[in-house]
Amino acid sequence: MTDTLPLLIEPDELEAALERDNLVIVDCGDERLHMQQHVPGAVHLNLGKIVVPRPPAMGAMAEDSAVAAALGELGITPDTHVVSYDAEGGSRASRLLWTLDEIGHTKYSLLNGGLHAWVNEGHKTESGKAQPQATLYTITRHGTARADKAHIVARLGNPDMVVLDARTPAEFSGADVRAARGGHIPGAVNMDWTEAIDRTRNTRMKPKEELKRLLESRGVTPDKEVVTHCQTHNRSSHTWMVMKVLGYPRAKGYDGSWSEWGNDPSTPIES
Numbered sequence: 001m002t003d004t005l006p007l008l009i010e011p012d013e014l015e016a017a018l019e020r021d022n023l024v025i026v027d028c029g030d031e032r033l034h035m036q037q038h039v040p041g042a043v044h045l046n047l048g049k050i051v052v053p054r055p056p057a058m059g060a061m062a063e064d065s066a067v068a069a070a071l072g073e074l075g076i077t078p079d080t081h082v083v084s085y086d087a088e089g090g091s092r093a094s095r096l097l098w099t100l101d102e103i104g105h106t107k108y109s110l111l112n113g114g115l116h117a118w119v120n121e122g123h124k125t126e127s128g129k130a131q132p133q134a135t136l137y138t139i140t141r142h143g144t145a146r147a148d149k150a151h152i153v154a155r156l157g158n159p160d161m162v163v164l165d166a167r168t169p170a171e172f173s174g175a176d177v178r179a180a181r182g183g184h185i186p187g188a189v190n191m192d193w194t195e196a197i198d199r200t201r202n203t204r205m206k207p208k209e210e211l212k213r214l215l216e217s218r219g220v221t222p223d224k225e226v227v228t229h230c231q232t233h234n235r236s237s238h239t240w241m242v243m244k245v246l247g248y249p250r251a252k253g254y255d256g257s258w259s260e261w262g263n264d265p266s267t268p269i270e271s
Contacts, residue, residue, distance in 0.1 A: 008245045009109040011118045024076050028093045029086035037125040043074045043132050056263035057256040059232025068137040075132035085111035089203050094237035098253050102145040117202035147227045147252040163188035164228040166236035174271035179262025183271035189218040193235040196242045222248045229254035
């Protein structure tokens with residue numbers, strides 16, 4: 001089977017592709033739930049293998065060697081098409097896909113609706129834990145998915161960049177303080193990551209036209225570089241994925257996120 005899987009894949013589409021070569025399905029959710037039920041053939045990833053605390057940034061991307069080792073343990077090679085999912089709305093699954101994009105691995109898909117859609121719509125599941133055949137994954141290049149603190153500081157006030165804060169409105173305003181300082185990056189706009197989720201459709205992404213309206217009403221348009229963040233870049237990885245699905249060519253994620261920015265006394269804030 002040589003046809004390319006869609007970036008946002010529906011359960012029916014994934015079921016039809018389960019036997020294809022060079023496909024690895026990765027469950028990024030809770031390991032106990034994975035042991036009870038998962039998509040047939042799926043392997044489990046502990047996100048702690050690719051996301052590490054690097055204080056004050058508590059959700060930093062791991063070093064290349066650790067990321068490569070984690071992918072190799074799952075039987076993934078640079079030619080593998082990875083389908084990622086979880087049961088938490090897609091944030092954890094999207095964090096894996098953001099990491100893949102940043103290391104130049106562009107063969108990936110997000111299961112729309114994750115485990116909720118898969119189970120609730122009658123697809124078969126397996127229990128237990130798979131033992132994938134390990135591979136040697138080599139990272140040879142990096143993509144453009146990551147923005148760091150220095151990049152954002154250098155471009156603050158530039159109309160070509162918009163910072164999209166995926167935290168709750170209370171975190172954004174500073175009413176909910178989860179670092180040494182509360183508030184937000186100057187000029188940032190706020191869209192709680194859950195606004196993109198349709199809970200009436202098994203936690204799928206909302207329809208594309210609705211997502212476009214949500215973003216463009218905040219000045220988040222495809223012609224701009226958009227840097228998304230939350231507290232540790234799990235929630236905002238889903239927001240980044242939304243923009244990838246919509247075709248935003250310069251979507252980035254700030255993995256330092258508020259845990260780094262809000263704890264650095266040298267960075268400017270608004271509230």
